[in-house]
Amino acid sequence: MPSLGADMEAGTLVEWKVKPGDAVKRGDLVAVVDTSKGAIDIEIWEDGVVAEVRVPVGTKVPVGTVLALLRGEGEAAAPSPGRSPETAPSPPSAAPPVAAPSVAAAAAAPAAAAPRTRASPAARSRAHELGVSFEGVRGTGPGGAVTVADVEVAARPAASSMRQAIAAAMSRSNREIPHYHLGLDVDLSRALAWLARENERRSVAERLLPVVLLLAAVARAAREVPEVNGFHEGGQFRPAGAVHLGVAISLRKGGLVVPALHDADRKDLGTLMRELGDLIARARGGGLRSSELSDATLTVTSLGDLGAGTVFGVIYPPQVALVGFGRIGERPWAVAGRVEARPVVTATLSGDHRVSDGIRGAQFLTTVDRLLQAPEEL
Numbered sequence: 001m002p003s004l005g006a007d008m009e010a011g012t013l014v015e016w017k018v019k020p021g022d023a024v025k026r027g028d029l030v031a032v033v034d035t036s037k038g039a040i041d042i043e044i045w046e047d048g049v050v051a052e053v054r055v056p057v058g059t060k061v062p063v064g065t066v067l068a069l070l071r072g073e074g075e076a077a078a079p080s081p082g083r084s085p086e087t088a089p090s091p092p093s094a095a096p097p098v099a100a101p102s103v104a105a106a107a108a109a110p111a112a113a114a115p116r117t118r119a120s121p122a123a124r125s126r127a128h129e130l131g132v133s134f135e136g137v138r139g140t141g142p143g144g145a146v147t148v149a150d151v152e153v154a155a156r157p158a159a160s161s162m163r164q165a166i167a168a169a170m171s172r173s174n175r176e177i178p179h180y181h182l183g184l185d186v187d188l189s190r191a192l193a194w195l196a197r198e199n200e201r202r203s204v205a206e207r208l209l210p211v212v213l214l215l216a217a218v219a220r221a222a223r224e225v226p227e228v229n230g231f232h233e234g235g236q237f238r239p240a241g242a243v244h245l246g247v248a249i250s251l252r253k254g255g256l257v258v259p260a261l262h263d264a265d266r267k268d269l270g271t272l273m274r275e276l277g278d279l280i281a282r283a284r285g286g287g288l289r290s291s292e293l294s295d296a297t298l299t300v301t302s303l304g305d306l307g308a309g310t311v312f313g314v315i316y317p318p319q320v321a322l323v324g325f326g327r328i329g330e331r332p333w334a335v336a337g338r339v340e341a342r343p344v345v346t347a348t349l350s351g352d353h354r355v356s357d358g359i360r361g362a363q364f365l366t367t368v369d370r371l372l373q374a375p376e377e378l
Helices: 103-112 121-130 148-176 190-199 210-224 269-285 290-294 358-372
Strands: 012-015 029-035 040-045 048-053 060-062 068-071 179-187 229-235 238-240 244-246 298-302 321-325 329-335 338-352
Touching: 040 290, 121 148, 179 358, 190 210, 190 338, 210 244, 210 269, 210 298, 210 321, 210 358, 321 358, 338 358
Parallel strands: 244 298, 298 321
Antiparallel strands: 012 029, 012 060, 029 040, 048 068, 179 338, 229 238, 321 338, 329 338
């Protein structure tokens, strides 16, 4: 059972997408696990053949539990426990022994025997949107069919569970991480003017939002100031080899998830925009991958147009920094001895004092500012 964040202690296996004997390659989806974040697609990390499935569908197990065994390509199957590779003759007995069902068979049986849940198309759509599994949902419709109302009732405990998990992770962060906080107002007049010109030449489907400029600037600044990009584990800092930006995404049912935009510092704005849109859609509709929830190296939270001008976030352990952006709004700005109304955003940094200090944190924020003054280079 993979760890999908510091707030995860256990997960429930809701579906196997493979069975013993199936060949798999790195990146293939092999299972679906239900967590406080919703149903998450689990990827395989090695090429090989599924040798044994150990955890039955519907079972909740702690993080670190072995879910299945994988045999390397070309590797011979291991002999059954207690038997030699050569077939031994059976000793005579009055009655043949009754064989216990294998773990793999026990795991496969529920999936094969479980009847398809009766539900209206609207209920299935709502369940997909809220990330609700039909397992254990009591239907109140005709003949026990699951209705939209049943799905929404089932989603409420999940939202409460997610809020509890978030609170636990943030409590741990405040206990263990000596935070420091910095803020810097950034003039976005050049960036937004460039963005307007750039969007004029793009189709509607390819247009960029201001948030993608902010994400690109953060990713490139993290490359220049590596102390904000990595993990504090085992009493020491481990810098990350890439910039995987965790993006805080609010969910319709409440709570939030923080999937990662991988290698964000090496992608152009168009690619980042497409990947961000896809990430948001899958986060809110179901379908996030385990890798997207487990390897963010630096988190960004952007409040967009929600009204708050400044956000000072709490670091998500074992990461060592969090970047926040408030609402972009017009503010008085001094320019060459006169005051003008300029579009301004407040960028903040919550840093881990075990790894960096205010000087390096300030260098990071001023680097973000410098990059946003040359948006054509992002």
